[in-house]
Amino acid sequence: MDINFFAEVLIGGLLSGVMYALVAIGFVLIYKASGVFNFAQGAMVFFAALTCVGFMDKFGFSLWLAIPATIVAMVILGLAIERVVLRPLVNQPEIALFMATIGLAFFIEGLAQLIWGSQVHKLDIPIEDVPSEFLMEKFNIIVSKFDLTAAAICGVMVAVLAVMFAKTKVGRALRAVADDHQAAQAVGIPLQRIWGILWAVAGMVALVAGLLWGARNGVQFALTFIALKALPVLILGGFTSVPGAIVGGLIIGASEKLAEVYIGPHVGGGIEGWFPYVLALMFLLVRPEGLFGEKIIRRI
């Protein structure tokens, strides 16, 4: 086995894992703070990317003008979701909220394409997708600068979110809400405002993910499917842990690429689609709450 090739596949996998983690963080954020498993995260990523590109193409905004404009749009979307979908569903079983977000996903996908059209857009952001010279010279392995930047952005985001959850007042309120809607309301946490903030933040995370993914693959409907890529990451890392999303993303990304390269040819290829799920599933059999998930304590 060629060790350089192995390293390249491994690093490529790890970095694509970071991209998955970017999407997974959006899920974790909302799940951790509201107990809602937000299936619409992929649709939000799509919506964010498409809106950003739409501002640039249709209104001639520059990227640096389009991003704030999109943030505004995502905040409005987040607040609207809270008002229209979540507020009437407070204290409903989690499964009902989950199914509502599936409906939401469909709605957002339709809305995004209705506003901005459904053709594939190219998104140019000023990060080059070329191999990093430094790594090439030093270790003779090819790693894209773009991937490295994405990893750095992801790291920063995780750090910010971790601090927010652990240290700020909003973060504590978010965790309280996640624990028990009613109890949180009873001690005076403004549930609605907290959820509004949360979905707005998730919208921004979706924007970051959407920009990076969109720059890589083009802004198109297929972006919604990366939500499906992020699910095994979540299972593996645990729904409630931001670091778990990163670690899960790295494991999934690396093992997926390695499996595709080393096992794939023996079974006909294309195993990327299901391998992460099976891996995550095996893992769950050993640890039902994921790597970093909170231990599930159940009482009658």
Added chain:
Amino acid sequence: MFYREAGQFKTSYEADGQILPIRQDRIALFATLAVALLVLPFVASPYMLKAIFTPFLIFALAALGLNILTGYAGQLSLGTAAFMAVGAFAAYNFMLRIPGIPLLLAFVLGGLCAAMVGIAFGLPSLRIRGFYLAASTLATQFFVVWCLTKIGWLTNYSSSGVITAQSMEILGYRFDSAARVYVLVLGVVAVMALLAKNMIRSNVGRSWMAVRDMDMAAEVIGIRLMRTKLLAFAVSSFYCGVAGALYAYAYLGTVEPEAYNLDLSFRILFMIIIGGVGSVLGSFLGAAFIVLLPVVLNIVAHGLALPTTVASNLELMVFGALIIFFLIVEPHGLARLWQIGKEKLRLWPFPH
């Protein structure tokens, strides 16, 4: 004005435990069946039968299967289409490789294959629950479709995995016209719906519901979790498998594995949400709703002369909005609305 049960006295436990205790309900059901069996095939146009009634029945059967698992046993599944695919491709292979096998036997065997796959992928449900389980049922979805695309033997080495369903024949009687196919599907669905209704009323169904409501409590009172959950997976997959086989044989004719994609799984999930989670009637109402909705939207879009892209995006939005609407306004779906309507009509025109 509406009927009620006054004057219908029950003198035996059998009579008291009937599926439909009120005589008028029984009459209404038999009348509906009679119309569906004896009137529709002759009155409705072949297009109506082929494009609306047959898929409605097939989807209703699949929704019933999912309802058994999700509505009664409480295990959320996003892999319904995978079980349908297993049923369809297994039935195809039985028909192909065993010459002269009876059609219905092939369907049943296809369903049994789906049940086995269901048990295999239901095993994780013993350890994990909730969203973790829902996400892992997606594994079924992707894995099964991948297998069907990659393993040539399953599709008889046809290019890109497309199979053409054999012609349907029972005891020399060919089901070749739209009306005949419809009658066959109706028969299968009616029998299986009756079986499901009875299963749900029996101890099996009650233990499913106990597991759904709280599995630990159910275990404490002596319900064997493993058996109950796996049975739910098996029965549900069996229903989905037969529905999948019908989908291939009676509706599509030519199928590729991709026909059973995640979208189909979601569509069936929507049927039970809109129709009513945990209700046999709801499966039928939901299927009718989801089958009719695109047709109605199409007509409306046509009437408003909207471009097709706008129309298809609007369809997505209407779908999504309806799901949310139902979850907020009536989480128990059309079945509950029907029930409420009946309760209201019992007393009408008096307020109490």
